[in-house]
Amino acid sequence: MQKILDAIMSGTATGEDYAAMEVPESYRAVTVHADEQEMFAGVATRDKDPRKSIHLDEVATPELGPGEAIVAVMASAVNYNTVWTSIFEPVSTFGFLKRYAKTSELAKRHDLPYHIVGSDLAGVVLRVGPGVTAWKPGDEVVAHCLDVDLQRPQGHNDTMMDPEQRIWGFETNFGGMADMALVKANQLMPKPDHLTWEEAASPGLVNSTAYRQLISKNGGALKLGDTVLIWGASGGLGSYATQMALAAGATPVCVVSSPDKAELCRKMGAELVIDRNAEGYKFWKDETTQDPKEWRRFGSKIRELTGGRDVDMVFEHPGRETFGASVYAARKGGTIITCASTSGYMHEYDNRYFWMNLKRIIGSHFANYAEAWEANDLIARGLIHPTLSKSYSLENAGQAAFDVHRNLHQGKVGVLCLAPEEGLGVRDTAKREKHLEAINRFRNV
Known part of the structure; x- marks a missing residue:
């Protein structure tokens, strides 16, 4: 790995140089273990600690198959699916891997006693498998997390509709939180050249998810003049949704949980911000009973900020805790788009506020190939910026996941893999200087 890292750090190694290097037989990877799936039995979700279940192991390099690539990973990032994997909720991901293994001889590689996590990466291509023509060793890349073969017709119009669609590093093995990763070559995209490795690694999953959910015709199809309620507006998903709403000429109503997070939203350009903790909203009286009075109080606060307007759409991802309020808050004919359920999926x-007011609920999951590329292009052009706040070493990936699980973070939390320190990998310094303030907006908050 040191020879590979030296070549990347030199900035002068050619594709032929990388092709001539030997790919190591093993590498460091952040894993969870199949024999620990019951370790949190009886423990409340909030009290499950990823630092106990996440390991740093030396693992065998997988066989490279047709249409695949092996990437030397300089940096990765934590998403909530890493938290779910680490606490074995709502189900253990080892079930995903076993089902995947039954689909083909090549897929059997994924059924292992460990699961390498991580659905983001930035790095350098080391090898490509048979049939790969768009990428070659030495290419600097990021990866989106859509894993699909497109052998079924259902996905040919929208790749997310393929019945064998999976999320790499969550529903597959060999994820990005490691020194190397195995991906399908069609997951690869050009690394934005004005960003560091850790900055480039951080947007992939959440930026693409927010793009489909909010901008794409498959999601909310946000337009100029719309007003959109964004839950967790300074978090991993919400920070990209807030930027996109502003760039599209819409008005975000940003919901956050602290004054610091409110200030971050204002720094992004949002003017309408609700600190839900300061306002004391309690949408549930107890575990089984919601409080419609709190929905109405919340709706009144939104109208106070917007000059009497209800929101055209709601960017939903907290799930159970907020969903009743989200349905209530959307205007007549409005839309609630949901992509996750971090507080519970039931x-x-x-329904009276839903059916009688002609509202819509849209399910949105990650992004198709075209949407992922479009979202990455927004980053590369400097129209949307990374929201990386902090990076951990690979050895401290458990702490990084713990921070996200406990909502102790802002924006995205990065993980340095092969990169020995932050700040490396910038190729276009002039472009970076132009956007430096925005790039660093979330740093060390």
Whole structure:
């Protein structure tokens, strides 16, 4: 690995140089273990600690198959799916890997007693498998996390509709939180050349997810003049949704949980911000009973900020805790787009506010190939910026996941893999200087 790292750090190694290097037989990877799936039995979700279940192991390099690539990973990032994997909720991911292994001889590689996590990466291509023509050793890349073969017709119009669609590093093995990663070559995209490795690694999953959910015709199809309620507006997903809403000429109403997070939203350019903790909203009286009075109080606060307007759409991802309020808050004919359920996936809402007011609920999951590329292009052009706040070493990936699980973070939390320190990998310094303030907006908050 040191020879590979030296070549990357030199900035002068050619594709032929990389092709001539030997790929190591093993590498460091952040894993969870199949024999620990029951370690948190009886423990409340909030009290499950990823630092106990996440390991740094030396693992065998997988066989490279047709249409695949092996990437030397300089940096990765934590997403909530890493938290889910580490606490074995809502189900253990080892079930995903076993089901995947049954689909083909090549897929059997993924059924192992360990699961290498991570659905983001930035790095350098080391090898490509048979049939790969778009990428070659030495290419600097980022990866989106859509794993699909497109052998079924259902996905040919929208790749997310393929029945064998999976999220790499969550529903597959050999994820990005490691010194090397195995990906399908069609996951690769050009690394934005004005960003460091850790900055470039951080947007992939959440930026693409926010793009489909908010901008794409498959999601909310946000337009000029719309007002959109964004939960967790300074977090991993919400920070990109907030930027996109502003760039599209819409008005975000940003919901956050602290004054620091509110200030971050204002720094992004948002003017309408609700600190839900300061306002004391309690949408549930107890574990089984919601409080419609709190929905109405929340709706009044939104109208106070917007000059009497209800929101055209709601960017939903907390799930159970907020969904009833989200359905209530959307205007007549409005839309609630949901992509996750970080507070619980059994949603409840009052159907009277839904059906009688002609509202819509849209499910949105990651992004198709075209949407992922479009989202990455926004980053590369400096129209949307990374929201990286902090990076950990590979050895401290458990702490990084713990921070996200406990909502102790802002924006995205990065993980340095092969990169020995932050700040490396910038190729276009002039472009970077132009956007430096925005790039660093979330740093060390």
